[in-house]
Amino acid sequence: MRPALALERHCAAGPTWRCEADGEPFPCPAWRGLPLDDHLRGVLLASFTLFLRPAIRDLRGRPEGPTPPQIVRRFLWFLPMTDEEARATALRYR
Secondary structure (H helix, E strand, O other), X not given: OOHHHHHOOOOOXXXXXXXXXXXXXXXXXXXXXXXXXXXXXXXXXXXXXXXXXXXXXXXXXXXXXXXXXXXXXXXXXXOOOOHHHHHHHHHHHO
C-alpha cells in the first residue's frame, strides 16, 4: 500500500485533535513515523501549519493540556525548533 493511502484514515480535527484511526494525539505515530526528506518536509510544512491556529485555539488552556509552544512542536515535529522559535511561532498563530 502506498504511504498516502495508509495515512488516509489518520486524520483529526478539533476540539480533541486525536487521530480518528488510532485515537492517539494527532499527528499520530503513523504520521511521525514517515521517512522524511527535504521534499516531504516542505509538503508537511505547507499542510500542517494550517492546523496550528485551530489546534492552539482548541487545546490551549485545557486542564493538563499542552501550552501553545508545545502544540507548535507537536504539529511541526519534523522541524528542528528551539523553545524560543516555538514560542514565537505560537504567538503568530494565536
